Amino acid sequence: MASSTTATTGPPIQVLVVDNDPAHAEAMADSLSRVGYQCVVAGSGPEGVEQLERGGFEIVVSDLKMPGVGGLELLEKSKELLPDAQVVLVTGHGTVESAVEAMRQGAFNYLLKPLDLKQLRAVVDNAARSQHLRRANTELARRLDEKFGFESIIGNSQPVRELIDRLRRIAPTDATVLIQGETGTGKELVAQAIHQNSPRKNRPFVGLNCAALSENILESELFGHIRGAFTDAAHDRVGKFEYADGGTLFLDEVGDMPLPTQIKLLRVLESGEITRVGSNEPVRVNVRILSATNRDLETAIAAGAFREDLYHRLKVISVRLPRLVERREDIPLLIDYFVRMHATRHKKQVKSVSAAARRRLLAYEWPGNVRQLKNAIESMVVVDYDGVLDLDDLPPDLAPKQEADGSPMDSGASMAELVGKSMSDLEALFIGETLKVTAGNREEAAKMLGIGERTLYRKIKEYGLN
Structure with a gap:
C-alpha cells in the first residue's frame, strides 16, 4: 500500500465519490482506496444525496457538472446533512468564477480535469488531516467533559445530588460564584465543572492560588506588568486576567488575598478593565470569576481582614461543599x-x-x-x-489502634457487655452498626457482612431496623 496521511488513529476516513462518468468515478475511488481510504461511489447527483442522507462520510469528492443535481447543490446538501465533512469539487469546465463560487460556498478545494490522481490524493490527504484534527478536538472535549464535567463529581448521596443540581443551574450563567468548603472537599474540581459546562468551555480556565504569593507577586500574576515596572521586570508580561480573556478565572483561597489587592480586584469587577503593574493604560477583559475559600469570610470581614463590598461581589452565587x-x-x-x-x-x-x-x-x-x-x-x-x-x-494514621499487649483496641461495646445477649440480639446489633458505618448503603453493608442483599433486607425487616 502506498504511503499516505490517512487515518493514523481511529477508523479509516470514509470518502464519498460522486461522478456521472462511471469510469472516472471508479478511477478516483480506486486511487484513494489504494492509500487506505474507504470509498463509496455514487453514479449521479441524486444517488450522492441518498448516500449523504445515510451519513458517515468525512470527505466528499464530487464532479461539478452533473445533470439533475450538480456539484454545488451536492455541496449545499453536504453542509446541511454533514456539516463537518470536507467537499472537494472536480470539473472539466473550470473558470475563475466557478472556482470562487465553490470556495465561497465552503468547498475544501477545487480540481480540474483531466485529473492528476497524485494531486487528488494530495488534496484528499490535506482534507483528511483537517478531519483528524477535528477528531482529536472532539475526543479532547469528550475527555474534558469526562474529567471535569458533573460526572467527575463522584457520589450518589443527597448532598451530592443537591450540589450537582445547583451546579447545573449555575454553570450556564455568567454570575460570579463563591465556592466554600473545608480543605480537600474538591473546590477546584467544582470550579472546573462549572467552567466545562458553561458557554465559556472552549476558552481558557485559569487558576491562581492567592495564598501562595506575596502581595507584589500576586498583583503581577493577576494583572501582568510592563518592562521596568520593578527590578526583575525585564519584559512585558501578560497576567492571569488577560490570559483568561473570554474564559474563566478561578481564584483559590481568595480569603487570604491581601487588602490592597482586594481593592484592585474590586475595581476590575466593577469596570471590566485591568491595568498592568507599572502602566497607566487600562485593558478591557471579559472574564468570569469563580473563587473559593475554606475561611469564614464573614468573620474575616468583622475582623477587618476582608472587604465586605468585595465579598458581595464575589458571592453573587454561593456553593457550599459538604464534608466527606x-x-x-x-x-x-x-x-x-x-x-x-x-x-x-x-x-x-x-x-x-x-x-x-x-x-x-x-x-x-x-x-x-x-x-x-x-x-x-x-x-x-x-x-x-x-x-x-x-x-x-492502611497508612499509619488510619491503622487500628492497639493495646499495650499488641491486641486491637476495642472501639465498640466490650466483650463483657455482649455476654448473655441472644444470637438474634447480637445479629441485630451488628447489622445496625454496619448500616450506620455505611450511612444506610445496604449494598455495601451486605458486602461487609458477607451476606446477600436479599438476606439483609429480610433481616432489616425482621429486626425492625431503619
Missing part, C-alpha cells in the same frame, strides 16, 4: 473509583478491598476529606503486594 463525613454513603463509590484510578496509574493489579479495610475506611472521620481518602487509597495501592487491600496496607 456528611456524605459517608459516597465513601464506597469513592474507594472503588480511587482504587481503579491508582491501580491504573501505578500499573498494579488490585483484585479487591477486604471487608476489614472497608470498615476502617468507612468509620474514619476524614478531617482532610476526599483528598485525604484519595491519598490514603493511593498509599494502599502502592504498598500492596498481594492484590487485596487490607488493614496491613
Whole structure:
C-alpha cells in the first residue's frame, strides 16, 4: 500500500465519490482506496444525496457538472446533512468564477480535469488531516467533559445530588460564584465543572492560588506588568486576567488575598478593565470569576481582614461543599473509583478491598476529606503486594489502634457487655452498626457482612431496623 496521511488513529476516513462518468468515478475511488481510504461511489447527483442522507462520510469528492443535481447543490446538501465533512469539487469546465463560487460556498478545494490522481490524493490527504484534527478536538472535549464535567463529581448521596443540581443551574450563567468548603472537599474540581459546562468551555480556565504569593507577586500574576515596572521586570508580561480573556478565572483561597489587592480586584469587577503593574493604560477583559475559600469570610470581614463590598461581589452565587463525613454513603463509590484510578496509574493489579479495610475506611472521620481518602487509597495501592487491600496496607494514621499487649483496641461495646445477649440480639446489633458505618448503603453493608442483599433486607425487616 502506498504511503499516505490517512487515518493514523481511529477508523479509516470514509470518502464519498460522486461522478456521472462511471469510469472516472471508479478511477478516483480506486486511487484513494489504494492509500487506505474507504470509498463509496455514487453514479449521479441524486444517488450522492441518498448516500449523504445515510451519513458517515468525512470527505466528499464530487464532479461539478452533473445533470439533475450538480456539484454545488451536492455541496449545499453536504453542509446541511454533514456539516463537518470536507467537499472537494472536480470539473472539466473550470473558470475563475466557478472556482470562487465553490470556495465561497465552503468547498475544501477545487480540481480540474483531466485529473492528476497524485494531486487528488494530495488534496484528499490535506482534507483528511483537517478531519483528524477535528477528531482529536472532539475526543479532547469528550475527555474534558469526562474529567471535569458533573460526572467527575463522584457520589450518589443527597448532598451530592443537591450540589450537582445547583451546579447545573449555575454553570450556564455568567454570575460570579463563591465556592466554600473545608480543605480537600474538591473546590477546584467544582470550579472546573462549572467552567466545562458553561458557554465559556472552549476558552481558557485559569487558576491562581492567592495564598501562595506575596502581595507584589500576586498583583503581577493577576494583572501582568510592563518592562521596568520593578527590578526583575525585564519584559512585558501578560497576567492571569488577560490570559483568561473570554474564559474563566478561578481564584483559590481568595480569603487570604491581601487588602490592597482586594481593592484592585474590586475595581476590575466593577469596570471590566485591568491595568498592568507599572502602566497607566487600562485593558478591557471579559472574564468570569469563580473563587473559593475554606475561611469564614464573614468573620474575616468583622475582623477587618476582608472587604465586605468585595465579598458581595464575589458571592453573587454561593456553593457550599459538604464534608466527606456528611456524605459517608459516597465513601464506597469513592474507594472503588480511587482504587481503579491508582491501580491504573501505578500499573498494579488490585483484585479487591477486604471487608476489614472497608470498615476502617468507612468509620474514619476524614478531617482532610476526599483528598485525604484519595491519598490514603493511593498509599494502599502502592504498598500492596498481594492484590487485596487490607488493614496491613492502611497508612499509619488510619491503622487500628492497639493495646499495650499488641491486641486491637476495642472501639465498640466490650466483650463483657455482649455476654448473655441472644444470637438474634447480637445479629441485630451488628447489622445496625454496619448500616450506620455505611450511612444506610445496604449494598455495601451486605458486602461487609458477607451476606446477600436479599438476606439483609429480610433481616432489616425482621429486626425492625431503619
